Amino acid sequence: MTPAAPMLEADRLALRVGSRWLCCEFSQQLVAGQCLVLLGPNGAGKTTLLHTLAGLREPGAGRVLLGGRPYAGWRALDAARFRGVLAQQQPDHFSSTVLETVLVGRHPHLGRWGWEGPEDERVAREALDSVGLAELAGRDILTLSGGERQRVAVAALLAQAPQLLLLDEPTNHLDLHYQIAVLDLIRGLADRGRGVVMVLHDINLAARYADQVILLDGHGGVCAGARDEVLQAGLLSRAFGHPLRRYELDGRTTFLPD
Amino acid sequence: MSTARAQLAHVSLSAGRRRAWAVIAGLALAGALALVWALAAGELDIPARSVLGALFGGEQGMAADVVRHLRLPRAVAVYACGGLLAMAGALMQVLLRNPLADPYVLGVSGGAAVGALLAMLLGLAPMLVDGAAFAGALAAMLLVFGLAHGDGSWTQTRLLLTGVIVAAGCGAAITLMLALAPDARVHSMLFWLMGDASGATRPWPALVVMVAGLAAALPCARELNLLARGELAAQALGVQVRRLRYLLYVLASLLTAVAVTLVGSVGFVGLVVPHLVRFVIGNDQRLLLPAVALAGGALLTLADTAARTVIAPLQLPVGVLTALIGVPVFLFLLARHQR
Numbered sequence: 001m002t003p004a005a006p007m008l009e010a011d012r013l014a015l016r017v018g019s020r021w022l023c024c025e026f027s028q029q030l031v032a033g034q035c036l037v038l039l040g041p042n043g044a045g046k047t048t049l050l051h052t053l054a055g056l057r058e059p060g061a062g063r064v065l066l067g068g069r070p071y072a073g074w075r076a077l078d079a080a081r082f083r084g085v086l087a088q089q090q091p092d093h094f095s096s097t098v099l100e101t102v103l104v105g106r107h108p109h110l111g112r113w114g115w116e117g118p119e120d121e122r123v124a125r126e127a128l129d130s131v132g133l134a135e136l137a138g139r140d141i142l143t144l145s146g147g148e149r150q151r152v153a154v155a156a157l158l159a160q161a162p163q164l165l166l167l168d169e170p171t172n173h174l175d176l177h178y179q180i181a182v183l184d185l186i187r188g189l190a191d192r193g194r195g196v197v198m199v200l201h202d203i204n205l206a207a208r209y210a211d212q213v214i215l216l217d218g219h220g221g222v223c224a225g226a227r228d229e230v231l232q233a234g235l236l237s238r239a240f241g242h243p244l245r246r247y248e249l250d251g252r253t254t255f256l257p258d
Numbered sequence: 259m260s261t262a263r264a265q266l267a268h269v270s271l272s273a274g275r276r277r278a279w280a281v282i283a284g285l286a287l288a289g290a291l292a293l294v295w296a297l298a299a300g301e302l303d304i305p306a307r308s309v310l311g312a313l314f315g316g317e318q319g320m321a322a323d324v325v326r327h328l329r330l331p332r333a334v335a336v337y338a339c340g341g342l343l344a345m346a347g348a349l350m351q352v353l354l355r356n357p358l359a360d361p362y363v364l365g366v367s368g369g370a371a372v373g374a375l376l377a378m379l380l381g382l383a384p385m386l387v388d389g390a391a392f393a394g395a396l397a398a399m400l401l402v403f404g405l406a407h408g409d410g411s412w413t414q415t416r417l418l419l420t421g422v423i424v425a426a427g428c429g430a431a432i433t434l435m436l437a438l439a440p441d442a443r444v445h446s447m448l449f450w451l452m453g454d455a456s457g458a459t460r461p462w463p464a465l466v467v468m469v470a471g472l473a474a475a476l477p478c479a480r481e482l483n484l485l486a487r488g489e490l491a492a493q494a495l496g497v498q499v500r501r502l503r504y505l506l507y508v509l510a511s512l513l514t515a516v517a518v519t520l521v522g523s524v525g526f527v528g529l530v531v532p533h534l535v536r537f538v539i540g541n542d543q544r545l546l547l548p549a550v551a552l553a554g555g556a557l558l559t560l561a562d563t564a565a566r567t568v569i570a571p572l573q574l575p576v577g578v579l580t581a582l583i584g585v586p587v588f589l590f591l592l593a594r595h596q597r
Contacts, residue, residue: 056493080496091488093355094541099271107484108496112477115544121271160495 005068006031007195016060026222035196037206040216046199054085054166080108084162099137105160127158146173167198207253278539285552292559296333336455336562337555338464342517344554347528349510352486361514361528364421368428369398370518375435395515453524453577467516479543524577526584
C-alpha cells in the first residue's frame with residue numbers, strides 16, 4: 001500500500017443483482033480516520049454495496065480498490081488482516097462458547113497449523129470487555145439474547161483488529177443504550193485512525209456518526225459525498241419516500257418525518 | 259452477576275484443550291480395549307492374554323490362527339469403517355451447516371446400495387458386489403455434484419435438495435430390486451442394507467483411507483470451524499470458501515463410499531458419534547475430527563462384536579446394534595445436556 005492511497009476506493013462502481021442494476025456509477029474514497037455510512041430504503045442494495053466494497057462479491061461495473069489495489073491483487077488472508085466485516089446476521093448452528101466465537105477473529109493472524117495462544121486469548125477477552133461481555137466468556141452462544149449475540153460479533157471483529165471495518169447494521173438487535181455504546185466504540189476507532197464503513201437504518205444515527213454518506217434511493221440513484229452535502233431534507237425525502245424535515249437541536253442535526 | 263457465571267468466565271482456553279486431549283487419549287484406549295474384546299470373543303473364547311500373545315508374542319496354535327487370520331482382519335476393517343463413517347458425518351454436518359446431517363443424506367449410500375443389490379440380484383461374486391457398491395457410490399457422488407453445481411451457484415440448499423432427491427430415487431430402485439429378487443437372495447440383500455460386516459475381510463483399504471482422510475482434513479480444520487459458523491463470515495476472514503466446500507464434499511463422500519462398500523449402510527454411527535463427541539469436547543474440528551474417528555471406530559467395533567456374539571451362532575446385522583446402542587446413549591446425553 002502506498003502511503004498516499006486511500007484505504008478504500010470505489011472507482012466508477014455500479015452494482016447489479018441478476019439483470020437488475022441497483023445503482024448507477026459513482027466514485028468515492030475513504031481515508032483513514034473517516035467514517036462512511038451507507039443509507040437507503042429497504043432493498044436499495046446497501047448490503048450488496050457493503051459486500052462489494054468488502055470484496056465478497058464482484059462489482060457489476062467499475063472497480064473497488066483496497067489500500068490502492070484491487071481485491072484480486074490481495075491474498076485472502078492479507079486482505080482479512082487489513083479489512084474486517086461484520087455480517088448482518090449471525091447464523092449459529094452449533095454450540096460454542098462466547099470466547100471461542102470471539103477467537104474466530106484471530107484466524108487471519110494464525111498460520112495454517114497455528115493454535116490460538118495466550119496473546120490471542122488476551123486480545124479476545126479485551127474485545128469482550130470493551131463490549132461489556134467479559135463475564136459471558138464461558139457461555140454457550142446459543143443461550144445468548146439477540147443483542148448479546150450482536151455484541152459478541154462486534155467483539156470478534158475487534159479481535160480481528162483490521163485497519164478498515166465494514167459493518168452491516170451494527171446496531172441490529174441492540175437497545176438504545178447499546179446502540180450508542182457500540183457506535184461510540186466504532187467512532188472511537190475511526191478517530192484513532194482506522195477506517196469505518198457501515199450500513200445504518202437510522203438517519204439520525206448517520207447524522208451523528210458519519211463523515212461521509214452514500215445514499216441509495218432504491219431506483220438506481222446514488223448520492224455520495226460529505227455528510228452535510230448528502231443529508232438534506234429534499235434528497236432524503238425522495239429516497240425514503242416520505243417527507244422529512246431538518247431540525248438543529250442543541251447543535252445536532254436531526255431529521256423528523258412530517 | 260452470579261458467581262457461577264464469573265467462574266465460567268475464567269475457564270481458560272488451555273484447560274479446555276487439555277481436557278479434549280485427555281478425552282482423545284481415553285477414546286484411543288477404549289478403541290484398543292474394544293479391539294481386544296473383538297479378538298477374544300466368539301464361538302471359541304480366547305483369553306485376552308492369548309490374544310495379546312498371538313498379536314505381539316508370536317504365539318502359535320489354533321487360537322492364535324483364529325485371532326490373526328479370522329478375527330483381526332474383520333475387527334480392523336470394522337474399526338476403520340466406524341472411524342470413516344463418524345468422520346464423514348462430522349464433515350457433512352459442517353458442509354451442510356446442519357447438525358442433523360449424516361454421511362448418507364446426499365445419496366452416497368443409496369448409490370452404493372443400488373450397485374451392491376444389482377450385483378447381488380445378478381448373482382455376482384462378493385468381490386464384484388463390493389466393486390459395484392463402490393462404483394454406485396461414486397456415481398451418486400458425481401451425479402449430485404454435477405446437478406447441484408449446475409450454473410455454478412452450488413448453494414447449500416441446492417446441494418441438499420439434489421442429494422435428498424437422488425437418495426430418494428436410489429430408495430425407489432432399491433425397493434424395486436427387493437420386490438423382483440428371488441426369495442433366496444432377499445435375505446442377504448436386506449443384511450447388506452442394514453449394514454453387515456461379515457464380508458469385511460480386507461482391513462487395509464479402510465485403514466489407509468481413514469488415515470489419509472484425517473491427513474487431508476486436519477490442515478484445514480480451523481477453516482472448517484469458520485465455515486461451520488457461516489459462509490460469508492468465513493470468506494471475510496480469508497477462507498477460500500468454494501474450494502473448501504469442494505474438498506469437504508469429495509472427502510466426506512469418498513470416506514462414506516469406502517465404508518459403505520465394506521460394511522453396508524450402517525446407520526447412526528455417522529450421525530450420533532459426532533454429536534456425542536461434540537457434547538463432550540466442543541466443536542473445534544482440530545480436536546473433533548480425530549476424536550470422532552477414534553470414537554466411531556470404538557463404537558462400531560463394540561457393536562460388531564456384540565452382533566457376532568449375543569445370539570451366536572446366529573449373527574445380527576451390525577447396523578441394528580449401532581442403533582440399539584446409539585439411540586439410548588444419545589437420548590441420555592441430550593437430556594443431560596439441556597440447561
